[in-house]
Amino acid sequence: MYKEGIIDLFPYLCQVTFMPSRDQKKSRVTLLDVARRANVSRATASLVIRKSPLVGSETRARVEEVMRELGYVYNMGAARLRAERSHTVGVIVPNLTNPFFAELLSGIEAMIDEAGLVVILANSGDLPDRQDAVMQRMREHGVDGVILCPAAGTEPTYLRRVAEWNLPLVQALRQISDEADYAGVDYAGGMHQAVDYLVSLGHRRIAFAVHGPIHSAYHERISGFGEAMQSHGLGADMIIRVPNQLGGIASSANLLLNRPDPPTAVICFNDVIALGLSAGLYDCGVKVGSDFSLIGFDDVTDAEAMRPRLTSVSTAPATIGNNAARLLLNRLADPLRPPERIVQQTQLHIRQSCGPAMIAAV
Amino acid sequence: MYKEGIIDLFPYLCQVTFMPSRDQKKSRVTLLDVARRANVSRATASLVIRKSPLVGSETRARVEEVMRELGYVYNMGAARLRAERSHTVGVIVPNLTNPFFAELLSGIEAMIDEAGLVVILANSGDLPDRQDAVMQRMREHGVDGVILCPAAGTEPTYLRRVAEWNLPLVQALRQISDEADYAGVDYAGGMHQAVDYLVSLGHRRIAFAVHGPIHSAYHERISGFGEAMQSHGLGADMIIRVPNQLGGIASSANLLLNRPDPPTAVICFNDVIALGLSAGLYDCGVKVGSDFSLIGFDDVTDAEAMRPRLTSVSTAPATIGNNAARLLLNRLADPLRPPERIVQQTQLHIRQSCGPAMIAAV
DNA sequence: ATCTGCATTTAGATCGATCTAAAAACTTTT
DNA sequence: AAAAGTTTTTAGATCGATCTAAATGCAGAT
Numbered sequence: 175m176y177k178e179g180i181i182d183l184f185p186y187l188c189q190v191t192f193m194p195s196r197d198q199k200k201s202r203v204t205l206l207d208v209a210r211r212a213n214v215s216r217a218t219a220s221l222v223i224r225k226s227p228l229v230g231s232e233t234r235a236r237v238e239e240v241m242r243e244l245g246y247v248y249n250m251g252a253a254r255l256r257a258e259r260s261h262t263v264g265v266i267v268p269n270l271t272n273p274f275f276a277e278l279l280s281g282i283e284a285m286i287d288e289a290g291l292v293v294i295l296a297n298s299g300d301l302p303d304r305q306d307a308v309m310q311r312m313r314e315h316g317v318d319g320v321i322l323c324p325a326a327g328t329e330p331t332y333l334r335r336v337a338e339w340n341l342p343l344v345q346a347l348r349q350i351s352d353e354a355d356y357a358g359v360d361y362a363g364g365m366h367q368a369v370d371y372l373v374s375l376g377h378r379r380i381a382f383a384v385h386g387p388i389h390s391a392y393h394e395r396i397s398g399f400g401e402a403m404q405s406h407g408l409g410a411d412m413i414i415r416v417p418n419q420l421g422g423i424a425s426s427a428n429l430l431l432n433r434p435d436p437p438t439a440v441i442c443f444n445d446v447i448a449l450g451l452s453a454g455l456y457d458c459g460v461k462v463g464s465d466f467s468l469i470g471f472d473d474v475t476d477a478e479a480m481r482p483r484l485t486s487v488s489t490a491p492a493t494i495g496n497n498a499a500r501l502l503l504n505r506l507a508d509p510l511r512p513p514e515r516i517v518q519q520t521q522l523h524i525r526q527s528c529g530p531a532m533i534a535a536v
Numbered sequence: 537m538y539k540e541g542i543i544d545l546f547p548y549l550c551q552v553t554f555m556p557s558r559d560q561k562k563s564r565v566t567l568l569d570v571a572r573r574a575n576v577s578r579a580t581a582s583l584v585i586r587k588s589p590l591v592g593s594e595t596r597a598r599v600e601e602v603m604r605e606l607g608y609v610y611n612m613g614a615a616r617l618r619a620e621r622s623h624t625v626g627v628i629v630p631n632l633t634n635p636f637f638a639e640l641l642s643g644i645e646a647m648i649d650e651a652g653l654v655v656i657l658a659n660s661g662d663l664p665d666r667q668d669a670v671m672q673r674m675r676e677h678g679v680d681g682v683i684l685c686p687a688a689g690t691e692p693t694y695l696r697r698v699a700e701w702n703l704p705l706v707q708a709l710r711q712i713s714d715e716a717d718y719a720g721v722d723y724a725g726g727m728h729q730a731v732d733y734l735v736s737l738g739h740r741r742i743a744f745a746v747h748g749p750i751h752s753a754y755h756e757r758i759s760g761f762g763e764a765m766q767s768h769g770l771g772a773d774m775i776i777r778v779p780n781q782l783g784g785i786a787s788s789a790n791l792l793l794n795r796p797d798p799p800t801a802v803i804c805f806n807d808v809i810a811l812g813l814s815a816g817l818y819d820c821g822v823k824v825g826s827d828f829s830l831i832g833f834d835d836v837t838d839a840e841a842m843r844p845r846l847t848s849v850s851t852a853p854a855t856i857g858n859n860a861a862r863l864l865l866n867r868l869a870d871p872l873r874p875p876e877r878i879v880q881q882t883q884l885h886i887r888q889s890c891g892p893a894m895i896a897a898v
Numbered sequence: 899a900t901c902t903g904c905a906t907t908t909a910g911a912t913c914g915a916t917c918t919a920a921a922a923a924c925t926t927t928t
Numbered sequence: 929a930a931a932a933g934t935t936t937t938t939a940g941a942t943c944g945a946t947c948t949a950a951a952t953g954c955a956g957a958t
Binding site: 247248249250251252254255260261262265270271273276277279280283284287292293294295296297308310311312313314315316339420421423424449450452453456457475476478479480481492 | 609610611612613614616617622623624627631632633635638639641642645646649654655656657658659670672673674675676677678701782783785786811812814815818819837838840841842843854
C-alpha cells in the first residue's frame, strides 16, 4: 500500500505549499497522511489518537508532533462507522422557549460535554408525532443514546419500542415507564411543602392554579396537592385552569376572587403562573403577601426580582439535567444495568409573597 | 421484531428468525439487505432513499416496501463518510440559561430542522478558549457549518482561521468580522427609538444601565446611545455599570438616585436589568412610570407581566435565529456567494413604565 | 437486423477510521 | 545462544453508505 518512501520531501506538504487554492475540497489530512509522515502504520497512528497505552512513548510523541504539524482533524464520522459509537447524544425537549427547559438543557449539555460527547438537540413541540419523527432522525444520525422529556400523551409502549431499537433512553422530568431510567423531581413532596407552609400560616381555603399539557409531572403535582390537603383535613377541590399565555393569566386573577367561596392562598403550577397572577392581583388592588398569599413552583431567577419577592418551591432544573446526563452516561457504560431513578427533593424558598390568613374572610 | 415472510429464500431473514436473541448488536439492517430482498443492487436501493428521479416507479415502490418490512434505518454516518456532508449544523452560544439565547436557539432549531438537518449544540460560556475547544469538537464531528454567537473577546483573525478550515460560519448577534455572514439586530436604531421617546416625554437627564461582557453588541448599544443623545444636544455621560446577577441589580438602584445630578429616566441594556431596577426602585419607594421612567431592551415575555408593564425595545431573538439559520443554509447551497448581513429592525413596545419628566427635579 | 437515444440499473472502487490476529522488535530467562 | 515472554507495530479486512462509469433493456428510426 503506502511505500516506506524515505524522506521524499513529503508530497503532502508540497501540495499544501504550492497549491493552497486548489486544496479547497480535496485535501483533507487523513490518518494515513499522518502515518506516512511519521513512518508508522495507520494502525499505530490510530492507537495514538485514542490514547492507547500500547504505543511506545517515543513513537507517540513523534506521531502527535506530526498531527500538529499537518493540522490533522479527527474524523469522528469515519470512526463511528467502524466502531459503532458516535459520541453523540440526542436531547429532545418539548419547548426551548420555556426558561425551565433551557436550564434543564444547560445542565445536560454541561455534563455531556464534560464526558467528551456532544448534544444533538431537537424540539418535540410536546407533540407525540413530531417527537417520533425527531426520534427517527436521531436514530439515523446514530446517537449513542437519548435524553427524552416525553411529550404529553407519550405512551409507555412507545418507550418499549425505543428499547427494542437498542437505543438507550433516559426520561427526564416526566416518567412514562418504569422500565427506563428517569431523572426528575419529587413534585408531590414539593406540593406538600407548599401546602404545609400555607396551613401553618392559618390558610384553609387553598387553590391550585394550573395550565399547560397534561403529563405525568402534571398528575403528580395534582395528586400531591390532593394528598397534602387531605392530610390536613382539607378539601382539594379548588383546582383552577388558567390560560397558557402569560398575558391571559393576569386577567384571570379576578376569577379567583369572585368565586362564591374565594381562596385566601394560591399555589401555582409554575412560576409563570405565579408571575401572571401576581400581576393580575395587583391590578385588582389586592396586596399579595398580606391580603393574599401566593406560592410559585420552580423558583426561576425572576422569583427574586418580583415585588413582593415570590415564595417558590425550587426544582433546580439544571441539576435534573445533570442527573439525566449522568444516568445516560452510566447506561452507555453498562447497558444491562437495571433501570435507575434519580428523584430530587424540592426546597421551599420562603420570601415575601405569603402572609397569615385573614380570619375575617369567613 | 418482524415475522418471517412466507417465502424464506432469504438468508438474512433466517438469521433473524432463528437467532433473535443474538442479534442484539450485530444485525443492523443494511442497504445491502434491502437490495437483496428487493432483487436490486445496492446502488439502486441507495438511489431510492435519496429520492432520485432515476429509478423506475415500480422499482421504487418495491424497494420502499421492503425497507418498511425490514425496519431499515438509514445510516447517516456511513453516508456522510462518502458524501462529505453530515446534515449537521453546529450552534455555539455563550449561555443557555439566558432566555434571550434560548429563544435565539429555538429560532435556529426550527429552521434547521425544517431543512432536514440537525443541530449540534454547545456552550462557550463566553470564553474564547472554550469556544475554540468546542469549535474543534464540531470540526471533528464534521458539521456542515456553524452558527456562532461569538464569545466576548473573539478576534477577527479567529474567524479568518475558521474560514481557512473551509467551515462555513454565520455570526449571530455579535459581529466580529465582515468577511462572514451575520444575522443580528440594529441595536443602535433601538437605542435611538428609546432615547427619542424619552426625550419626547421631556426627559433630558437619561442614564444607560449596562452589565455583562464587552462585545460588539455592547459597543453598538453604547455608541447608539451616545449618538442618539447627541442628536438631541444631550450628553451621554451617564453610563452606569450594574452587577451581572439579578439580585445585585435591585440593590444598586439607589446609586442611581443618590447621584449629585440624578437621571429622570434609565434605559437598560436588557430586560434583566430593567426587571432588577424596577424592583430596586420599588424598594426605594419610587413609582416607576410616574416618578421615574424605565425602558428595557429585548422585550422578553416578562415585560408584559411586570407592574407597571415594562416599555421595552423588542429584538425578536427567535427571528434572528431564523435569519442566522437561513443564512447558513444559503451558504451551504452556494459556498462562494459574497458575505451577507441581515440586520433586523427593533421596535419600541410602549407600555407603562415611562411617564413625562418631572420639571421640579432641577 | 442494426443502430441510435433514452431511461434504468449496476459492479466495483471509495470515503477514513477501527478491529483482529499475527508479526516484529526487544527483554529477560534458561 | 536459544527459548520464552513482553512490548510495540502492522497488514488487511471491515463498517454502510455514495460515486463513477459503464452496462442493460427497450423504444423507435434506419
